Amino acid sequence: MVEPTIDPQLVLAASQGVRERVIALVRDLDAEAAATVVPTCPEWTVTDLLCHLRGAEGDIASGRVEGAASDAWTASQVERHGGKDVATLCAEWAEGADRFDAVLLAIPEPINLQIVMDRTTHEHDLRLALGAPGARDDDAVRIGSTFFLMGLRRSEPLLAEQIEALGISDFELFRSLSGRRSLAQMTAAGLPAEALAARMATSPVPVPSYDVHEGPDLP
Numbered sequence: 001m002v003e004p005t006i007d008p009q010l011v012l013a014a015s016q017g018v019r020e021r022v023i024a025l026v027r028d029l030d031a032e033a034a035a036t037v038v039p040t041c042p043e044w045t046v047t048d049l050l051c052h053l054r055g056a057e058g059d060i061a062s063g064r065v066e067g068a069a070s071d072a073w074t075a076s077q078v079e080r081h082g083g084k085d086v087a088t089l090c091a092e093w094a095e096g097a098d099r100f101d102a103v104l105l106a107i108p109e110p111i112n113l114q115i116v117m118d119r120t121t122h123e124h125d126l127r128l129a130l131g132a133p134g135a136r137d138d139d140a141v142r143i144g145s146t147f148f149l150m151g152l153r154r155s156e157p158l159l160a161e162q163i164e165a166l167g168i169s170d171f172e173l174f175r176s177l178s179g180r181r182s183l184a185q186m187t188a189a190g191l192p193a194e195a196l197a198a199r200m201a202t203s204p205v206p207v208p209s210y211d212v213h214e215g216p217d218l219p
Contacts, residue, residue, distance in 0.1 A: 005150070006143060011112050012105050014140040018119045019057075019097060021135055022126060026050060027090040029130075034086045038129040040180055040212060041122075044078070046129055047089070049122055051081035054093040057100040060107075060115070069118070069204065110150055117144035121178045124214070134218045136171040145170055148177035152199075159195055166190050171217075179205030180212050 026034070026046060034047045041049055055077025059065065067073045081089060104112060120140040127133050135141075152160035163173070168189055176186050179200060186193035186207070197207045 005109065006113065006146060008105055008109075008112065010139060011109075011116055011143060012101060014138065014143050015104055015116050015119065016097070016101065017135075017138060018116070018123050018140050019053075019093065022050075022053065022119075022123050023090045023094060025126060025130065025132060026086050029086050031085070033130065036129050038125050040125045040128060040208070046126060047084075047086055048078045048082070049126060050086060050089045050093075051078045051084070053119060053122055054089050054096075055081050056115075056118070057093065058096055061096060061100040061103050069114075110147055113143055113147035113150070116140055117147040117178070120144045120174070121180070124175065124180070128212070128214050131215075132218075133215055136169075136217045141170050141174045145174045145177060148174075156195075156199065159192060159199075162192055163196075175212070175214070177205075179203075179207060181207070182209065182211045183207055185211055 029046065034045065036046045038044050038046060038049050044052070052074050056074070059068075059073070059077065081092075084092075104115065107115070120138075121144065123135065123140070127135075149160055149164065152163070168176075168191065172181070172189055173191075175181055176189065176191055176196070177200075181189070183193050183197055186196060193207075200206050
C-alpha cells in the first residue's frame with residue numbers, strides 16, 4: 001500500500017483554515033459586495049461561489065458525489081442554495097463543518113487533496129473579487145500544488161521535474177496550475193507555458209486568455 005504523501009490531519013487542518021478564512025472574509029458583506037462578479041469565475045457572483053463552497057461540503061458529507069466536480073454538480077449547488085444571503089450561507093456552512101470534517105478525514109489521497117485544491121482555488125478567487133489578498137503562504141496552497149504535481153508526475157514526469165526545479169513560489173505555481181495565469185504570465189514566471197497549456201486545454205482548468213492580476217499579498 002502506498003503511504004500518503006501528506007498527513008491527513010494536515011489536509012484536514014488546511015481545509016478547516018480555508019473555511020474559517022472565507023467565512024470571516026464574506027459573512028459581513030452587504031448585498032452589493034455579495035453581488036460582485038468573480039473575475040476568474042465570471043459566470044458566478046461572490047454569493048454564487050459561496051453557494052458552491054457550502055454546497056460541496058454538504059454534498060460530500062451526505063454522499064451526493066455522483067458527477068462530483070462536474071459543471072452539473074456545481075451548478076446544482078448554486079441552484080439549491082441560491083436566494084440565500086451570505087450570512088445564512090456562512091451559518092449553514094459552519095453548522096455542517098463537523099460532519100464534513102469527519103468525512104474528509106476518511107477520504108484517501110489524492111481525492112482529499114483535490115477537495116482542498118478546489119476550495120483553496122476559490123478562496124483566492126474570492127480574495128481577488130473582493131480586493132482582499134492574503135493566506136498565500138498557507139499549507140492549503142502547498143497542498144493544492146501537490147495535487148497538481150502528483151498528476152503531472154504520473155503522466156508527464158519530465159515536465160513535473162522541470163517545474164519542480166524552477167523554484168517558483170508556491171502561490172504562483174498554484175495559481176498557474178489551477179488555470180489562474182495566462183500563457184504570457186506563466187512564460188514570464190519561467191514556467192514551460194506551452195507544454196502546460198497543451199495539457200490543461202482538456203482539463204477543467206484551462207489557461208485563461210487574459211492576464212490575472214492579484215496584486216501584492218497583505219502583511
